Every structure is written in structure tokens, then in C-alpha cells.
Amino acid sequence: MRALCWHGKSDIRCDTVPDPVIQNPHDAIIRVTSCAICGSDLHLMGGFVPSMKSGDILGHETMGEVVEVGSEVRKLKVGDRVVVPFTISCGECRMCRSGLFSCCERSNPAGAEQAKLVGYPTAGLFGYSHAYGGFSGGQAEYLRIPYADVGPIKVPNGLTDDQVLFLSDIFPTGYQAAEACNIQPGQTIAVFGCGPVGQFAIKSAFLLGAARVLAIDTVPERLALAERSGAETLDYEDADLQQKILAMTDGKGPDAVIEAVGLESHGPGGVIENLESTFTAMERPYALHQAILACRPGGTVSLPGVFINAVTVPMGAFVAKGLTMRTGQTHVQRYLEPLMKRIEAGEIDPSFVITHRIGLEEGPEAYKTFRDKKDGCIKVVIRPNG
Structure with missing residues (x-):
């Protein structure tokens, strides 16, 4: 598949990388229909975030269609349209049970190392360095979702990608x-x-x-x-x-x-x-x-x-x-349903921030446009699969 990858400070490339596969029975795979470049991604581009590795797939604002589910996934099925929170949370630890999903104690495989710096582990994040688990991001044609019954929210019929994509983060x-x-x-x-x-x-x-x-x-x-x-x-x-x-x-x-x-x-x-x-x-x-x-x-x-x-x-x-x-990092899962209801009720149309829509191959240049605040750029949405 094609994906936007980090290769060093100010070096973002559109690469061919292996397709994601189910690694755990609680995983799901989605075909990404929309993703976005976040201001936080610019911190990665600028070299501010340690523990990035050349070839890491970027992106944590993602949605798409479920194409495969693990044997233990109960809430999703192939064909569902879902928005994926940028926080990866287990749903069972004391932090998740308290609604503090971004402080999940279990989802970050690098949690022990992270705890040496901040005192405790916190949640893994998509596409945001190996300090947060080294999870591949969603600026790609496909994405693996760990703890798939905890994170993604199904998109009601009648709502477009542009209306719901930003439930993933911003x-x-x-x-x-x-x-x-x-x-x-x-x-x-x-x-x-x-x-x-x-x-x-x-x-x-x-x-x-x-x-x-x-x-x-x-x-x-x-x-x-x-x-x-x-x-x-x-x-x-x-x-x-x-x-x-x-x-x-x-x-x-x-x-x-x-x-x-x-x-x-x-x-x-x-x-x-x-x-x-x-x-x-x-x-x-x-x-x-x-x-x-x-x-x-x-x-x-x-x-x-x-x-x-x-x-x-x-x-x-x-x-x-x-x-x-x-x-704090956002406890995204806490807000998914109430904010989806606000969108459905017409109280807000989140697409108001979108200024640029591009394909995946245009991603590296769009990163520069967003960083430099050129061409009136406020928010870039990417359609990885056309």
C-alpha cells in the first residue's frame, strides 16, 4: 500500500509499505477513506518529537471502511464505516473505566520506558513516535486498529466523511x-x-x-x-x-x-x-x-x-x-457519541475548517503548505484511495 512516512526532520515521503495484517484477535483493518494532517504532525515534521524512526507511517486523524476483523471483535463487522480515535485504549484498566482514555495503562507497549520520563505509562497513539507505542498511522491506504471494540465509532447513514472525520481528534x-x-x-x-x-x-x-x-x-x-x-x-x-x-x-x-x-x-x-x-x-x-x-x-x-x-x-x-x-491528551472515546449527536442534530458541521482536499501522493507538499500557512491553508483532508 501507499503511505506518508517520516524520514527525518522536514523529510516526509509517500512510500510503498507492507499492508497491515491482523496481529491480535481484537484487531480490525480499515480501508482508509479520509484522513487529515494535524498540527501535531507538524511537530513530528519539525523534529521536536523524539523516538521517531525513518519509515514510520504518520497520521492520527483517520476514518474508513472495515475490511477485516479479528476473531474476538464483537462490535464491528466488515463494511461498517467508522471514525478512529487517535488514542488507543484498552477499555478495561482503571484509567479507561474512569473515562480517562488517553491515560490508558495497557495500550502502549513502550509504557515502561515512557514511565521513566513521565512517571506512569499513558495510552498508545497512532502515528506518533515509538514513545507512544510505534503504531503505524492512518495517512495510508489501510490501517490496523488495536482494541477495535473500544475505539472506533460507527458513522450513521447520511453523514459524509467531511462531517465526521474530525471526531478522530480535533x-x-x-x-x-x-x-x-x-x-x-x-x-x-x-x-x-x-x-x-x-x-x-x-x-x-x-x-x-x-x-x-x-x-x-x-x-x-x-x-x-x-x-x-x-x-x-x-x-x-x-x-x-x-x-x-x-x-x-x-x-x-x-x-x-x-x-x-x-x-x-x-x-x-x-x-x-x-x-x-x-x-x-x-x-x-x-x-x-x-x-x-x-x-x-x-x-x-x-x-x-x-x-x-x-x-x-x-x-x-x-x-x-x-x-x-x-x-492532557484528549479522552476521545468519551466524546464520540455526544459530539456525533450534535453533528446529526445540525448544531455544528465540522467540515467548516477544510480548505484543501488532496490525494496521498500530494501529501509531502501539503505538509509544507500547512506548515508555512500558505495558500490560505487551515486544514488538509487526504483521500488515500481516491
């Missing part, structure tokens, strides 16, 4: 980030970063009852899309950003702030930042700093953005204001 991720803010009627939420996750965080904040959303970015197309969702926008390169946030909230500040950027955020520039960006792989927590500064006293900072290594945090401001931080 819709639940944005929703969990907004839910973590404990939004009360009449509150104001700020969202740093208007990429795909930020766009779903904006939509989700309104779905959960926010009166206002302030969206902060600097890419015109992303700010325009945020405005179409009802957000009020600000440019993060503005030297007076904090003062403008205060002015827009009568000096009170946002009740919660969602930081949807992560480790590669940029500030207003300057010599040190430019050197860091050019010559190092240093994580740049500018957006996190600004989120902590922007949040009102007693508020919440919600952090769906990916970080890999240590970062500096203005802990004095965080403690002085009595803030709460909510973080």
Missing part, C-alpha cells in the same frame, strides 16, 4: 479544552491560536454557553474564520495585546483562556526568538505565557496544545492570581 480536542473551562452563562473565553483545534475550541465554547469568545492569532484567514464563528479577534503580534484584552473586557479579563498553540508558538519577534527559531529545537511557550497573563484572577487556563519537554512558566503570575490549569 473536534473532541477543542471541545475538551472548552469543557475544561467550566463555562458559565455570560462568561468570556479567550482562545490563543486559531488553527484547527482553536477553531473547534471557539465553536465549542459557544456550544457550552459562552457569551463572548476572544480569538487571538495573526494569520488573516484564521482570524476571518474565527469571526465567522462569532468570535472577536485580536492580533497576537500587537505589542499592546494585554491592554486590548483588558479594554475589551472592561478591565476584568477573560474568565478562562484556552492555549491552542503549544510548543511552537511565536511572539512578536526579536533577536532571541529568531535565533531560537532558526538554530534550535527549543520549545517556545510564548502563547502559554500570554495565556497566563491574560486570564483573570481565579480563572482557568486550558491547555490542549502539545508540549514535549520542559518549558519556562511565569509561575509567580500563575500563583499570585490563583489560576487553575487543565491539560
Whole structure:
């Protein structure tokens, strides 16, 4: 089969690789009908994530048609259309039973090594390094799904791939980030970063009852899309950003702030930042700093953005204001059914973020377009099988 594979920093190729096979009686195989490039994939492309190996198949936003099931699979059958969560979870450990699917204790075969770094094992992830299990990703013609009775959700008749694909990651991720803010009627939420996750965080904040959303970015197309969702926008390169946030909230500040950027955020520039960006792989927590500064006293900072290594945090401001931080990989399985119902009810059409649709062979170039924010690119959907 053909698949998008990692071969080193900034080196993504469309390769011919072996087809996946059933390895465990709880596995299923799908023929991928749609997949997508995620902002998190750009961290892999940029060389920020350790334990990648040349030839690793990328991708963790995937859906398709079941073509084979293991002997112990009970909930799926050949021919079912399914969306696959990016988290691989066993469904039986204490974390899964608590609904903390991204903290699964069993699904990551590299869990013992991971625990040396973070204290405990967490869930395996599709296409996201050998620290998370070395599982092949879904930017391919076919995908093997471990624990197939736990992860995938069947797609109801009448819904298109474009409407449901993002249940695999970015819709639940944005929703969990907004839910973590404990939004009360009449509150104001700020969202740093208007990429795909930020766009779903904006939509989700309104779905959960926010009166206002302030969206902060600097890419015109992303700010325009945020405005179409009802957000009020600000440019993060503005030297007076904090003062403008205060002015827009009568000096009170946002009740919660969602930081949807992560480790590669940029500030207003300057010599040190430019050197860091050019010559190092240093994580740049500018957006996190600004989120902590922007949040009102007693508020919440919600952090769906990916970080890999240590970062500096203005802990004095965080403690002085009595803030709460909510973080974590998304517990996707928890949100699949309720968010599918919102799609069916017409409350949201997740396809609003799609700007580019391509075939698999165009993937390497599309990675560069997405990374460089060219051609108005916000979200790329791939049809691996035509």
C-alpha cells in the first residue's frame, strides 16, 4: 500500500509499505477513506518529537471502511464505516473505566520506558513516535486498529466523511479544552491560536454557553474564520495585546483562556526568538505565557496544545492570581457519541475548517503548505484511495 512516512526532520515521503495484517484477535483493518494532517504532525515534521524512526507511517486523524476483523471483535463487522480515535485504549484498566482514555495503562507497549520520563505509562497513539507505542498511522491506504471494540465509532447513514472525520481528534480536542473551562452563562473565553483545534475550541465554547469568545492569532484567514464563528479577534503580534484584552473586557479579563498553540508558538519577534527559531529545537511557550497573563484572577487556563519537554512558566503570575490549569491528551472515546449527536442534530458541521482536499501522493507538499500557512491553508483532508 501507499503511505506518508517520516524520514527525518522536514523529510516526509509517500512510500510503498507492507499492508497491515491482523496481529491480535481484537484487531480490525480499515480501508482508509479520509484522513487529515494535524498540527501535531507538524511537530513530528519539525523534529521536536523524539523516538521517531525513518519509515514510520504518520497520521492520527483517520476514518474508513472495515475490511477485516479479528476473531474476538464483537462490535464491528466488515463494511461498517467508522471514525478512529487517535488514542488507543484498552477499555478495561482503571484509567479507561474512569473515562480517562488517553491515560490508558495497557495500550502502549513502550509504557515502561515512557514511565521513566513521565512517571506512569499513558495510552498508545497512532502515528506518533515509538514513545507512544510505534503504531503505524492512518495517512495510508489501510490501517490496523488495536482494541477495535473500544475505539472506533460507527458513522450513521447520511453523514459524509467531511462531517465526521474530525471526531478522530480535533473536534473532541477543542471541545475538551472548552469543557475544561467550566463555562458559565455570560462568561468570556479567550482562545490563543486559531488553527484547527482553536477553531473547534471557539465553536465549542459557544456550544457550552459562552457569551463572548476572544480569538487571538495573526494569520488573516484564521482570524476571518474565527469571526465567522462569532468570535472577536485580536492580533497576537500587537505589542499592546494585554491592554486590548483588558479594554475589551472592561478591565476584568477573560474568565478562562484556552492555549491552542503549544510548543511552537511565536511572539512578536526579536533577536532571541529568531535565533531560537532558526538554530534550535527549543520549545517556545510564548502563547502559554500570554495565556497566563491574560486570564483573570481565579480563572482557568486550558491547555490542549502539545508540549514535549520542559518549558519556562511565569509561575509567580500563575500563583499570585490563583489560576487553575487543565491539560492532557484528549479522552476521545468519551466524546464520540455526544459530539456525533450534535453533528446529526445540525448544531455544528465540522467540515467548516477544510480548505484543501488532496490525494496521498500530494501529501509531502501539503505538509509544507500547512506548515508555512500558505495558500490560505487551515486544514488538509487526504483521500488515500481516491
